[in-house]
Amino acid sequence: MTKKFTLNFLMFIVLLLTFSCKTETQKSVIVDKNAIIDSTITSFEKKLVTQQIDSIFKKYNFNGSIAVFKDAAELYRNNNGFSDFKNKVKIDGSTVFAIGSVTKQFTAVLILLQMEQGKLSLEDKVSKYVKGFQTKEYENITIHQLLNHTSGLNTFGGKLLFKSGSDFFYSNDGFNALGKVIEKVSGRSYNDNLLDLFKKAGMTSSSIGDDFKGKNFAGAYLGNEKTFEKIQNMPERLGGKEIGIPAGGILSTVEDLHSWNNALYGGKILKPQSLEKFTSKSAERHHAIFGKMGYGYGIMLNTGKPKAYFHSGYIKGSPSLNIYYPETKTSVIILSNIADESKGKNFIFKPHIEVKKIMDNVENTVIGLRKEIINPAVKK
Numbered sequence: 442m443t444k445k446f447t448l449n450f451l452m453f454i455v456l457l458l459t460f461s462c463k464t465e466t467q468k469s470v471i472v473d474k475n476a477i478i479d480s481t482i483t484s485f486e487k488k489l490v491t492q493q494i495d496s497i498f499k500k501y502n503f504n505g506s507i508a509v510f511k512d513a514a515e516l517y518r519n520n521n522g523f524s525d526f527k528n529k530v531k532i533d534g535s536t537v538f539a540i541g542s543v544t545k546q547f548t549a550v551l552i553l554l555q556m557e558q559g560k561l562s563l564e565d566k567v568s569k570y571v572k573g574f575q576t577k578e579y580e581n582i583t584i585h586q587l588l589n590h591t592s593g594l595n596t597f598g599g600k601l602l603f604k605s606g607s608d609f610f611y612s613n614d615g616f617n618a619l620g621k622v623i624e625k626v627s628g629r630s631y632n633d634n635l636l637d638l639f640k641k642a643g644m645t646s647s648s649i650g651d652d653f654k655g656k657n658f659a660g661a662y663l664g665n666e667k668t669f670e671k672i673q674n675m676p677e678r679l680g681g682k683e684i685g686i687p688a689g690g691i692l693s694t695v696e697d698l699h700s701w702n703n704a705l706y707g708g709k710i711l712k713p714q715s716l717e718k719f720t721s722k723s724a725e726r727h728h729a730i731f732g733k734m735g736y737g738y739g740i741m742l743n744t745g746k747p748k749a750y751f752h753s754g755y756i757k758g759s760p761s762l763n764i765y766y767p768e769t770k771t772s773v774i775i776l777s778n779i780a781d782e783s784k785g786k787n788f789i790f791k792p793h794i795e796v797k798k799i800m801d802n803v804e805n806t807v808i809g810l811r812k813e814i815i816n817p818a819v820k821k
Contacts, residue, residue, distance in 0.1 A: 474526070478814055483511060486807055490517045493799045501792045504666060505777030506532060509800070510601035512703070512770040518695070524778060526669050532779050537646060537658045537692050538776040539676055541754025544691040545616050546719075549588055550705065551634050554717045560626040563588070563718070570625040571618055573597065581605055584622060587615040588738040589724040594618075604793045607737065609724050613688035616739070620687030631687055633717030642704040644697040650681025650690040658692065659778035661758030669779065672758045678693040679756065689756055695774045702765045702772040706750070707776065720750055728753075730790045731797075747804035762793040766804050773800050 455784050490509050490718065496516055497503060503524030509574065520532045534727055555561050561570070562586040568574040576583060581595070583603050586592035593601035597614040620631040627634055632649050639647050653676050660670040672678075678692035695703075704710050722735035722742055731753065735742035743749040749762040758780050764773040774795055780789040 462710065475815060478811065482807055483514070483516070484811055485802060487512070487516045489548045489803060490799070493803075494796055495519065497792050497795055497799075502666065503777065503792050504532070504779050505538070505775065506534075506536065506695050507775050507796060508699065508773075510699050510702075510772045510774075516771075517807055522666065522779075524610065524657070524664055526666065526779075527671070532659065532778075533657075534696065535657045535694065536776075537648070537653075537655065537694055537763065538778055539650065539661060539679065539689075539754075539756045539759040540658075540691050540693050540698070540763070540776065541689045541759060542613075543693075543698070543752050543761055544687070544689050545739035546705075546752055547638060547701075547739075547765075548616050548619050548623070548636060548687040549690060549719060549737075550710060551585065551631075551638060552588065552619055553711055553719060553738070554638075555623060555626050557712055557715055561622065567618060567622060570622045571595040574618070584619070585723070587612075587619050589736050590615060590726070591724050609726055611726070613685060616688040617685035620685070623687075635686075635691070639697075639708070641710060642697075643700045644693065646689060646695045647693040649680075650676035650678075650684075650692055651686065653677075653692055659759075659776075661756065663782055664779065665781050666779070674760075678682040678785075682802050684756065685730040689754060693776075695776060698763050698774045698776075699772050702763070703770070706765055706767055708772070730787055730794065743801070747801055747808060749801065749804075751797070753790065755780075755789075757782075760789050761795060762790075764797060764800065766800070768808055769804060770806065771800075772795070 494507055498519055498521055505811060506520045509517040522532055522536065524530050524532050524536045556563060561584065565584050566580065567582050567584060568580045578601060580631065586605050590609055591606050592615055593603045593605045594612045594615045595602055595609065595610060602610050624631050632652060633762045656776060661675050662669045664670055664720055676692055676703060680686050684690060719738045720740060721737055724736040726734050726736045726741065728734055734744055740750050741752050746768055748768055749764055749766050751762065754761040758778060760777050760780055762775040775793050
């Protein structure tokens with residue numbers, strides 16, 4: 442985004458406001474100038490996002506769904522390709538995708554909900570609730586350390602990679618253990634707790650991989666649109682030991698993840714103090730694809746501007762990314778059901794990386810524009 446383009450846009454806003462003020466005087470109509478600014482910036486943002494994300498679809502022939510929402514308003518949506526390659530069933534707004542590790546934020550929220558009810562403390566040792574942690578190797582691991590991947594655990598039963606709390610290592614088994622903690626303290630299955638959470642968030646099309654009874658599921662594929670191989674036993678395999686529902690077993694849609702973001706960050710799920718714990722940086726992650734970032738509880742954080750909460754997910758054939766920008770209440774959701782693993786994960790996630798870069802830049806520009814126009818005295 443060039444400085445010249447931004448300045449031209451600023452001039453346009455000034456002219457628009459001047460015109461609206463004259464009209465206001467002539468017709469004695471009171472106009473909310475901030476509303477005019479917001480509406481104009483949103484229109485500008487919509488055109489910018491559409492132009493740039495459309496180019497990503499074209500560049501990669503992206504097979505999947507991408508949507509951008511600003512609070513309740515849809516700024517962008519595009520569905521392309523097939524949910525079923527063999528039968529050429531097209532992806533649409535009702536297509537259900539495996540979201541992989543985006544699931545982890547749901548598990549983290551379920552833990553925090555149990556904390557709010559006084560059923561556990563984040564500093565509790567996991568061994569208090571899970572028998573498998575009652576060993577000399579694991580006995581000091583806390584719930585907090587599983588939530589932010591600082592326990593040192595890799596695969597359950599293996600030796601710790603470092604002293605608990607001293608470093609970061611991403612562990613699916615750690616989150617599956619959190620699922621067992623939830624079951625123990627709630628007296629109910631993890632799946633039942635999750636279904637209640639879906640209902641609370643207004644997620645009407647989401648389900649659990651090993652209990653899927655709906656329609657419109659996007660089968661997962663390896664390869665490309667010309668040469669592809671379907672992943673067998675999907676989505677049932679998500680409940681197996683290789684993955685595990687609490688670590689990566691949710692199925693969802695663009696609309697439902699939008700509802701989830703608005704409900705979660707809008708304060709409809711967690712109390713403010715709990716949401717702050719969820720989004721606060723308590724660890725640092727060096728992601729092989731997305732680079733250096735902060736890590737909260739099952740959620741990743743931008744280290745610089747703009748402020749963003751996000752998480753990627755990958756189940757064979759199903760790369761995903763869910764982003765939320767709290768300053769503008771903007772959700773960006775990217776779901777797909779095919780991946781060419783022969784080219785590596787960096788290639789698989791190239792569209793996701795580029796869309797995030799686009800949206801980070803758009804966010805910074807929009808936030809900057811509002812400050813310059815509404816309060817020019819505010820320093821950048």
